[in-house]
Amino acid sequence: MAKVYVVGTMDTKALELRYAAEQVRNAGGEPVLVDVSTQGAGEDADVAASVVAAHHPDGKEALEGLGDRGLAVSAMAKALTRFLGSRTDIGAVLGLGGTGNTALVTEAMRNLPIGLPKVMVSTVASGNTAPYVGPTDLTMMYSVVDIAGLNAISRKVIGNAAHAAAGMALNAVPVSQADKPGLGMSMFGVTTSCVTMVRQQMEKTHEVYIFHATGTGGQSMEKLADSGLVAGLIDITTTEVPDLLIGGVFPATEDRFGAVIRMKLPYVGSVGAVDMVNFGAMGSVPRQFCNRHLHVHNAQVTLMRTTPEENRRIGEFIVSRLNRMQGPVRFLLPLRGVSAIDAPGQPFHDPEADAALFEAMRSGWQAAPNRELIELDLHLSEPAFAEQLVRNFRDIAQF
Structure with a gap:
């Protein structure tokens, strides 16, 4: 007993x-x-x-x-x-x-x-x-x-x-044999359209668990992975990394991506919403950032556009973790923009900053048979990008 x-x-x-x-x-x-x-x-x-x-x-x-x-x-x-x-x-x-x-x-x-x-x-x-x-x-x-x-x-x-x-x-709750394999996914408001398209496709074969990328959300997703409760991750939204490195209110921990490294799960990821650092209401933005490019998302959330130098740091952090993954990995770069507000005519459109992110990941990437870095001339919100996320996950998960 x-x-x-x-x-x-x-x-x-x-x-x-x-x-x-x-x-x-x-x-x-x-x-x-x-x-x-x-x-x-x-x-x-x-x-x-x-x-x-x-x-x-x-x-x-x-x-x-x-x-x-x-x-x-x-x-x-x-x-x-x-x-x-x-x-x-x-x-x-x-x-x-x-x-x-x-x-x-x-x-x-x-x-x-x-x-x-x-x-x-x-x-x-x-x-x-x-x-x-x-x-x-x-x-x-x-x-x-x-x-x-x-x-x-x-x-x-x-x-x-x-x-x-x-x-x-x-009275332990038994695992139902009817349950589909679990799939963890990360989402933020500015990546919702992409995540929704992927979710709708993956629900045909998987029990999809969506985690809001608020710091705790990413930790919860990886806790499920560590606990053996998901069969893989489609980690579209890695915005918690900028908050960790720059000082936002939704930070990851230094162990972000650690569960994938430990568990060797099938992993498809991207750089969704790394164009921003998250703060509370406008009045709560730290003084050293008050002259930066800020965008009021709503009354309680203010976003700060990441700079080219910050994006280099973000790319270096992410790629250093990806290089340690021994399971099947595909990481997709949307070269036309990484969030709903990082597109032509949108407030965070900044090709120079995005280019710094992509170059940091290219230069830091260590090729291995289990890992592939895929660059796509698409925006993260385009249906074709969501299709590529689904296709690559099915390829490496083999179901």
Whole structure:
């Protein structure tokens, strides 16, 4: 039977963690109590803190002598991530804690596959939970009272969370044999027409998942890839890269494209919407950019046109990741424009900036049997470009 891993710091939360484990057992589940104490020895658990610490990439010695609590929490989070990743009997993970333990446990939870139940009872769950949840299906439950002893409220909240985790572990949702293979796609407002045309074609054979390229959207798409829930990606919209490199509000992480590198999935990509950096309302644009070419997309979104030098950096970043991909890859360059507003007569039409992007990708490209860089004398929004995306994906995916 898949088990419920109950995770927390036994040196300070032993009573609460043991209660959670008891409630898991009462609900019919099998708990595994995991100690992640970083300051002093915790009480006995099914898995001692020293066992978890030994999974740190540098060994348990990496946690020894760390007087700074923040450093210790960060190191234990790395160890817990590796520990949970090594287990094959997890049906659900339940964490309890305040700010430190929430940061520790949720970092490990975010690295677990989509679909594996993750519940975090936390004192910070009613605030900004984005840093803890990230691109995952992580459930956070506000503890209402601090997790500092058992009382009428904490027993109810922790008990509910334990029963929820046990219920999910005992009633795993089966994968339907009728489901089509999953396909991840990235989209933004200015690439919608292209994405829509591709989606309509690919829905005949695939379950298509569209992700809005808002930073978290790209991370979510790649999380699905890492979790084995998609059979490939058509990554038309890579606009999160400019925001990462230049300072926009929808940035990718340095791991953008990392899931494709790791999973070797069939991948067809392009440079959709890399002609822009995204900011909020006009008044929120950083002072150093106020004299740049700005375009009001709507009341809440202001776009800044990327320069030739910025486009070179963007191209270099993307091609450096593409060169590391070992799976089947086709990357398509639309030489007549990369977004709906990068076309003749549109506000971001700038052939010089686009040329810098394309040249950076050409010069940085490393030829390999599995990878092909395809230049097309088309605009990204033209139906013929969408057809080429579909054709190339079907060629490399072989269905």
